[in-house]
Every structure is written in C-alpha cells, then in structure tokens.
Amino acid sequence: MLWNRSAPYWTGGPWNGQTFILTPNLILLQNTNVNVSLVSNEYETYFIYSVANPNFVAGLIMGASGQVKQMYGLKATKNWFQFWFTPRLTCEVYAYCGAFSICSDQTQPLCACLTGFKQSSKNDWSLQDYSGGCVRKTQLQCVNNSLTNGKSDRFLSNANMRLPYYPQFVPVRSIKECEKTCLNDCSCTAYAYVDDECSIWVGNLFNLKKLAKGDLSGKTLYIKLSASGFSSSANDNINRGTVIGGLVGSIVASLAILSFIMFMYLRRNRTSKAIKGEEGYLVAFAYKDLQNATKNFSVKLGKGGFGSVFKGVLPNSRFIAVKKLDSLSQGEKEFRTEVRTIGNIQHVNLVQLHGFCSHGNKKLLVYDYMPNGSLNSHLFHEKKSKILDWETRCKIVLGTARGLAYLHEKCRDCIIHCDIKPENILLDEEFCPKVADFGLAKLRGREISRVLTTIRGTRGYLAPEWLSGNYVTTKADVYSYGMMLFEFISGRRNSEQIKDEKVEYFPTWAASIIANEGGDVLSLLDPKLEGNADAEEVRRICKVACWCIRDDETHRPSMGQVVRILEGVLDLALPPIPTSLKVFADNQEFLLFFMSESTH
Template sequence: MALLLVLHILLIHLDFSSSLTIPLGSTLQASNLNHSWSSPNSDFSVSFVPAVSPGSFLASVTFSGGITIWSAGAVDSGGSLRLLRSGSLRLIDGSGATVWDSGTESLGVASASLDDSGNLALLNGRNMTVWSSFDHPTDTIVQSQNFTVGKVLRSGSYSFQLLQTGNLTLKWNNSVIYWNQGLNSSFDSNLSSPSFVLQSNGVASVFDSTLSTAAIAVYSSDYGEGDNVFRFVKLDDDGNLRIYASTRGGQTKTPRWAAVMDQCQVFGYCGNYGICTYNDLGTICECPSENFVPLEVNDMRKGCRRKVELEDCRGNEAMLDLMNTRFLTYPPEVSSQRFTLGVSACKFNCLAGSFCVASVPMSDGSGYCFLKPPGFVSGYKNPSLPSTSSIKVCKPGMPNPSLATAKKSDKRQKLHVWIIVVVVIATLLGLLVLEGSLWWCCCRDCNQFGTLSEQNSFLEYASGAPAQFSYRELQRCTKQFKEKLGAGGFGTVYRGMLTNRTVVAVKRLEGIEQGEKQFRMEVATISSTHHLNLVRLIGFCSEGRHRLLVYEFMKNGSLDNFLFSADSGKLLNWESRFNMALGTAKGIVYLHEECRDCVVHCDIKPENILLDENYAPKVSDFGLAKLLNHKENRNRNLSSVRGTRGYLAPEWLANLPITSRSDVYSYGMVLLEIVSGRRNFDISEETNLKKFSIWAYEEFVKGNTQAILDKRLETDGTVVMEQVTRMVRISFWCIQEQPSQRPSMGKVVRMLEGIAEISIPPTPKALAEVSVSGQNKNSSCYISSSMVSTSARCLPSSSSSLTAEMSSSASRRNAGGTSSLNET
C-alpha cells in the first residue's frame, strides 16, 4: 500500500503529459486580450482577462471558457506579463512598476511551460521545475493538483489551509477559524505529509503514507456523473469554499458542494458590526440598529460604524436587544469570551465594563454567555435562532425600522389602516355575492359549463402537455376524495374517474408551498419524463393552497402489498420477481442517466413501485423531492427531502451530499426484499434478533444463499438459483457504506442481465448504523438543503473504472480477499 501511495504522489509531481514550451523573453500585453500561451490540448491558457474593476486586467491561467484557476494580479491596459531572460516571470503595470514577481531570478530558469492539467511551470536547463502555479496557488485547486501543508488559498480576508492533522480549515484574517473539517473518525493517527486532492470524479480526499487508504473529505454532489466535466475547488470572495463543475467550452460554473452550509455563518461576511440575514433573493447585510450607519451605502458587505462612538458618551450607554440574533464566536475567541452567566447578568456585565461591546447568551441550555470585546464583531440573524443578543450603544437605543415600524406607528395611523382594510374586504365580499347570485340564476343547470375546462385539459394531454384541472373537478371525479388508495411521505392518494371514464390516481400533496410559477415548472419537468417503467403524470391542479397531481392508475397497487402479504393469492413467483427487479432498475436508470435532467428519487421503496394490470413495475413519486418549501427550510437550514426508515443511505445521516448513489442504496434494500419477501429491518427469532439485512449478509458469507430466499418459493419450480445469487450479490454491492463503492444503476442493470461480472461484495459496514429510527415505517428524515441534488445537469454515463484508491479500499475490506467491483 505504501508503494501505491508513493506512486500516486510521483504521478502528481511528475508531468508525463505534453506541455507548451514558452521561451525566455516572451511577453503578453494587457492591451491584447487575444494573445495567449495555450496548453497543447487547448483547455488552458495564460492570458489577460478583464478584471472586476473597470479598466483593469488580470494576468491569469484560465480554463476553456474563461474560468480563472490562477492569477498573478491585476494591472491597467498598459501592463504586461514578461518571462525575463534573467529567469523571473514578472507582472508589470503601465507605469513600469512591478506588481508581482516569481522570485526565480538567477535560479537557472531556461523556459516556461503550460501543461494539459493547467500547471504553469518555470523549468531549468535539465527540464526540472523551479517554480509552478500548482505550488503557489491563489484561490483555486484543480483536478489532481496536489495541495499540501503550507500552501494557502486566499481571497480577500479569507484563507484555506490543510493542517498537519489532516484537517481542512477556513480562516478569517489569518486568525478566526470558522470552519474546521476533520477526517473520518476511523482515521486516528498523526499524519506525516498529508495532501488534499480533488479527483476527476468529484471526490476530494486526503492522502498520506500513514493512511491505509485515502480519507474521503468531501463529495461533489455530481460526483461520477458526466464524461466531459471539469471540477475545481475555489475559495470565493464571500469566504466560502466550494466545488464547482463546468463543461469544456462553457462559461457557466455550477456549485456542487459548499463548506459552510449557511452563508451567514461565515465570519465577517457582512463586515464589522454587520448583521447577515436572508430575504427572498438570498443573503443580505444590514446594520444592527439606527445607532449605526453603513461604511459604504452601495456595498453593505463593508460593514457599519457607530454614529456616536462609545468613548463620546461615557455614562450614557444602553444595551439594545437584537431578537433572533447571534454574534459569531469561533476559536480562538471562545476561551477568552465565554462565561457562565444568566441573561440579565450577561447584559449587565457587558454594560458595566469597557472591555465589552456586545453580549450573546446562547439560550441553548448550556448556560454560556459570550462577552464580545471591542474589535471586529460579526453578526448572524435567523428566525430559528433562540438567542437575543444585545449590543452596547449610546442612548437612545434605536432599533432598525424593519423591526420597529409597527411600534413607532401611532394609534391614528393604525386606525386608518384598519378602516381601509375593512372597506376593501367588504367590497370584495359584495362582488363575490353578486357574482355567485348571477351564476346561480343563469348557469347552475348548464352541464357543459362543468366539463369545459376538463375537455380543454384533455386537449393539452393529447398534445403531450400536462393537463390542468380545477380543484372542483378533482373533487367531483374522486367523489369528494372518498376512496383512499394509500398515503406516503408527500401526501394521500385517491381513486378517481375522469369524464371520459379514465380511471386515475389523484395525489393531494402536503407540505408543498412553492410559488405558482415554480410549481408549474417542476410539474412540466415531471410530465416530460416518459419511460415504460415510470408512472406517467397526466395532469395537475394548482389552485390557491391546493396542489394535486393526477397520475395514470395502477390496477395492482404497490409492490409491498405482494411481497409482504400473508395472502397466498398474492404470492409472486420467481419470474415475476426478477422481472420486477429488472424493470424497476431500468426506470431508475432512465431518471439518473438518460433523461435531460438527472433526477434523484430520494425515496425508493416497495411502496413507490407500482404494478399495472400486467404486473409490470413502474416507479412513482419521482421528482417530488423538489416540490418543497425551500424558503421555510432555508430559515431553519433544513430540507424536507424525505426518506423512509430502512431505505436511507448512510450519507443522509452523515450530512454528506445526496446523489444518484443514494438511490442505489435504497434500491439495494428493495432488491434484498424482493428475494426474501421480508422487510430488510425486520427482527425475529430466526435471525437471532438481528436486523434481517445483517443476518442475510452473514448467511451469504457462509454460502447459504438459499436461507435468504423467500421460503414460500421453495416449492416454486421457476426459481433460478443463479439469478438469486446474482441478485443477492448485487444488493450487497448497492448498500455499501461509501457511495463511491456502489455501482451505478446502469451497472446494476447489466449485472442483473448477466452481462457484467459480479465479484463478492465486502461487508456493508453501515447496516448496523442506519435506518433504525423508531417504528413508523413512514417516518421522515431531514437533511441539509445544500447537500441534495435532485435535478443536477447530467449526461448518459458510460462504464468507467473505479479509481485505484476506491478499488484497493474495497479489496481490503473484502473478507474473502476477492477483487472489488470492476466498474461503476
């Protein structure tokens, strides 16, 4: 293993790819943006690009499409980047002053090169690297770039570093650590020379010779997806570290992971005394009260200043309460600012001492109170925060108008408002009564009137668009929602019959409070997703607070009614079970790899696999994970993407990105249930009081696959044990703890069909830790909203080899010593 790690590091440091040779004396002019030094594959170039400030230009290495991955600095239009004959690479502005220099003069530099990975290097006469942009990064790390201890990404006051312990840290002003990502708890050792590397599949790992395998630090939400995707890590000027993805030739970069989930918890984001909060458009910055004014009105991120300094009002100070607000406190401030005080005592001590400008009682049961000293104060406001912080001001304390307008309004103004409201409401009620009376007199017996919109809806349906129904129409066709077919995480389903005698399933959605436009867009996306093994969406209703979806009716209900039923008349033979497993997998493959937008289902389970009149399986409820109230969830930093006990992948509970591989885990559990006819989380005497999935793996290792098979099929002559063994192996590959070790659904289909080889899977470590929370099988699990990717852009995936690190890791974990899965 040590040899593999040495080879990995050598491959990073030794460049075997082709590179462009740039001779001494070469120059790029800021006035000529079309002149550049390009890599042999034309993906990267050294050139000047327009900077943020008007009239200035950035000397940079850029990826195809204009994405900057390294920069030397900005100059005016008279500036130039020169590779001097003395060996230095120097950036000079129009006045001739040096803006940046590589510091390599007299070190024997003979040329420069730009290789196909984007590394700009200065080489000596023996073609050895003297200086390189990869060793001196600015704010970006690209795929396969080796980021080691001592290197720093910087953006304004923010910096990102890898510590000797293997931890990843974000700092403000080189002092306050506001994000610290440690290694997996299973890696508990001192590291010798750790390196942080973003791999091409979107997995960022920490390598070290003391680790038996790479420690996966973070996942990009689209990891493993797409063959033409360029990913990079960037420290943005807002202090957040993100992984971005971009296609070659495109200028759009899409964020796929962020270190700090809540942007307002980035220290100093809104400057000194600035308070970060949210509106409908995202983060905004404001001053604590009217006792403060912005430093720059046009840039609230610069912070605020006091109208009257505390030194100018000694003896006349007051503590002004700020509801749902917390002043951020991170290491190393914690030890010097934390006290155990009650709320009143916390405020009084701050008011009485000149050492304090704000008090922050945590209000979380800890009893801690933070007293903020004079200096830099960074605030965060959220309706979900229980804290009421207080800030010291010169009297009188003046709350923000946005918080105190109602209090400042006098009774006469309130009375005028109420009069206007009453008049408007009375007028509207009068118009409604008049309109209702006219309809009652003229149209109550007109049958055509009630079916007109429904007929128009069927014209839309025939054209391929989702039909739009009124709430009243769906009430009528379901007989006031009388015949209930079932209920799930997103709502209740009722049987209905349209005017053309078509039987449908009407789902009343719950917890869906999106705006009209966004809801219709999501419905259009779902309705355009057509596959033999997907339930088709016929139409919808979006009327006031009512949100309903109309689906084709599945005569035989859901798969769980057959798998777990004691009714012998519902027993599925082996051929049917195998076909259902294969058809379900094909439906999920379409969602993940073949439709225009990659759709992660988030709730694969037998209840969401429906059977038509021919017992063909169809996946339902796909795309519903996006139809949720993101505004509310953003305020509480949660997402209502729901999963079901027993089918949740470990990343749901470990605060890791939710991707298509999360669906693979759920499908693996369903596959095990199709074989066994038992819930994967069932516990019985037969399984020695262990979860069935754990017991099943133990029997599988013993070679007793027959024990896992549904006992009701023992007399069924259609059982093909080769298929049983194949499905059991696939299920245990699907439920591996590490998402990168699970196969893609396309690979699962090929394995089910016998096209792809299936090696013996290693022990699924996560079986004992996940999916055992309570007894309600429909219990929901919530996860951080930025971690879910339900409609990330994706292209059909082709088979590719697992990385060497993942394959070797799976091999080591394999109790039987066999090789791991060959392709994802």
C-alpha cells in the first residue's frame, strides 16, 4: 500500500495463495460472507474482495498509524461494526523503525539500530519518531562497483532474525557463492542462505525483527559492513567487555563461597525435595513417562486454543490430564519461568498445575484430572442424567466468579484469561468449578498487560473491545463471564438459539425481561429444570449478566464486585439494555454473522 502514490506505508506481506501472510484474518473472512482473491499478471496486480450478502456493505479504512480496519455495515440501519484490524502489533507497521533498524514489541524503546549503524537523528528518536531509521557509522568501501582505499567490505551475521520482505533470489550452489554475489554488487546490502537458496537485498533494509529465543522460524541475516566498521564495532565491544568483565569478576569472586554453600545445602536436601514433588512442587516429567502414562496419548479428552488434552494415570494410580501445547516458540528458560508462575497460582476454583515436560520442541503441561469434565458437556447435554440442577448451577456461577476474581485481583501479576467459556470451566468429583487455561497466553510470548493486541477467545464470548482495537483489560473477561451467565440460565448456547428463527436472541430477551420489574424471569429458565429454581436468584444472575456485557468496559463491574453481588453482600440496580443488544434485536441476520462460532 502506497502513500501519496510513492512511499510504502503499510504492507500485508506477500500473498501465499490464500492470504497475505501478515493478514491471516482474510482466511476468516473467506469462511464467512466475503469473497477474496488476488489478480496478478504482467500488466497489473490488485486485490479484490466482495460481500456476498446484499444486505451488508463493507469498507477498509487506513489510519495515520498505518493500521487498516475492516468495517461492516447494515444498509437498512447504517450501523457500522469493526470486524478486524491489522497490523495488530506496532512492529508490523511498514518501516515503523526506518532503515537498518530492528523492531521489537517486547522492549522499550521499540527500535534499535543494527550493529555498525547509528541513529539518523537523535532528536527525532528522543521524540519516539523512528521513521528516519539508522545510518552507517562507516561508509562501505565498495562505491560504483569499485573499491576505495584498497579495502574490502565484510559481513556481520545476525542470528534468529525475521528476514526482510521481497528478496531477490540468486541461483548459486553454496553460501560462499551467495556471499560473493552480494560482495561484488555495491548496491547489495545483505544476504541470507536458507534451504540451499540464496537471497539478497538491495538498498535500505526495512522491517527487520529479532525473534524470541527458541523461535524456530528465525534465520541468519548477513549485513554488509565496511572493514573499518568491523574494527570500530569490535573495539566498542572490547571496551564494554573490559568494564563489564571487571565488574563481573569481582561479583563472581564474592559469590564463589556462597555458591559452594548453596550446592552443599541443595545436595543434602535433594531427596526431601524429590519426595515433596508429589505434595506441592511442580514435577518435571520425562516425555517418555508421559507417553507411558497416557498410553501414547491415545485417550483424548478434548482440544482447545492452546492444544489437545489427554487422559493419563501415573504409577502411583493418580489420574492426570496432559495438555500438549501447540505452536510454542519460547525458549527453555522462558518456558520454565512462565510454568513456575502458573504453578504458584493456587485457588480452590482454579485448575492446579501438577507438573510439566520440556522435550526439545515438545512442551506439555500436567494437570490434576477433573472426573466430571468440562461445564459444556453438562450444561448443553440433553440426557437427564447429566442435567445440572439450579443449586449446582448457582454453585458453579459463584465459584467461577471467585476464581476469576483471584486471577484479576489477588495474584502478584494480574492475569487476564482471554477465553472464558463453558469449555474452560472444569468440574471435579463434587461439581466444584475449576477455571482452566489461565495464564497460558503468556507461554506464547504475549505479555498480559493493559495492552493486549492479539485477538484471542471465541466468537460469541468476545468483548467489543477485542474487535474495535482498543486496549483490553480484565473487563474483557467480565464480558465473557456475563455471556456465559445467560447460558447458565437458558441451558443453550446463545449462538445456537439465534439459528432458530422462532427464538429471539436470548441475551436481548433476558435484558428486556429484567428491565421490566414485573417480568416473568422463570420464563427464561432452562426447560429441562421444569421451573425448579428460585426466581430471585434467577433475577439476580440475569441482572449481573446484563451489567457484565455493557458496551463500555468502564460500566462493567469487576469480578470482585460480581462475587459480592452473588453472595448478597452488594445490591444491584436495574441495568439498561446494552446498545449492541438493541441493534442485534432488529438485525438477526447481522447477529448470526457476528456470533458464528469460531476460535481465533
């Protein structure tokens, strides 16, 4: 995408046959009501999409930050909704850090110059304007295809990099020939040799990114520097090394005795700690042991956004649930750090982590087995033997709220779950609810903070701020919890009920009943309960749900407040009907489009 017809301002990355690699949401669009295609030939290249449903209109909006938003609207009401936006991370904005600069969403400042380069304008960088990028500390010796001063340029390797886009491929037979090709071309600034293919880049390098340690997609990029530039970089490193070395040396000397004492202490207590592994400490399992415990992962309990879960039994006859994590790029140290954090979180309404396994690229978590499975298998089940009575539902409603309140307000670092739904509420032998999968987003290298920029969760439970691109807080969990409360009452998924033309969208119906103080709240109740419920409890839970799904997150209660309301400590005023529910009530087709089940 060009700005003023010339300057690259944003890119979706190359087309891979289905989507642009930096806009995976296009695949999601193709699964709904949008036709997507790319036309490219010797005369022209253009991207086109069309909305199949004549009642919808769609548009793309690009803001000053380089972010592109996909908007959908209803012709009848002229209401617009944001469906997705990209790029989600600052470092994906094209050339955000300028030339010869590395961008990292995990550090502050976001941008840093490559070795051998310096900031083009320190004043601009101090104002957080990195667009000018970096310039060479020492100019290349190769000028106009001839050498100056009789010196040759050299290459500095940069490991674990995401390679720049749009390389030129050169037919060579070895990495030496690849290097020579770039060295002999004065306009060539970098090369990479991956899978026996030589790629070179000409001119300025943009969109460089250092990947997380352990990310297997990282490649080595060789940047061309002058020979004298190599010397200055080496001297800088030697000077820094001398200072740091002296400091480290003194620290090491003072810690030597302490290390010996700690070694003797740990050696003496190793046996007792191993025994305590079954009583509170996380157990580091061998992969082979978990294979044996799960009969080679043959009994599958389910699959979620983070991976599949398998049933197992340890030699001591203890039943376990083993989760095999998918697409995990963290290194060993980072993985163990995050696992230790999760393992230290203990609450009666949270699933307890028992141990873990890190075997090469295989990362597994071991939990206590929940004999009654997940809430969805009972809440939406037609068999009478599995029907949850009203008293049990109230117990699960309150226990789940307590677990979330603990994650949000009692942990040392606030944890936002990001995917609250019945599938992630597990039940023990006494139907005590246990919130599962908390903290797992951090295992994928996504910082759980106020700025959560990568969409997670399940359609139908997602708060509006997920889709609008605003900051995400604990109130996103509150919204998901509120949507789940409606399902506790009705015994059916909200998204399933709108598929029946004779049934009004349940949250809208419930909100209208609650808004009328004389409304018949028992008419909202799951028919399988045959009216066996306390009307005031039904009304209280409905009121909580309506407040939890307010469009403005600041108007939603905290989970701590929800707990106190459910316990009867706090009272709750009648909630207004959220604007989104009013819109959905008049546009069932639009609602069905946005509430369709799919996991991001």
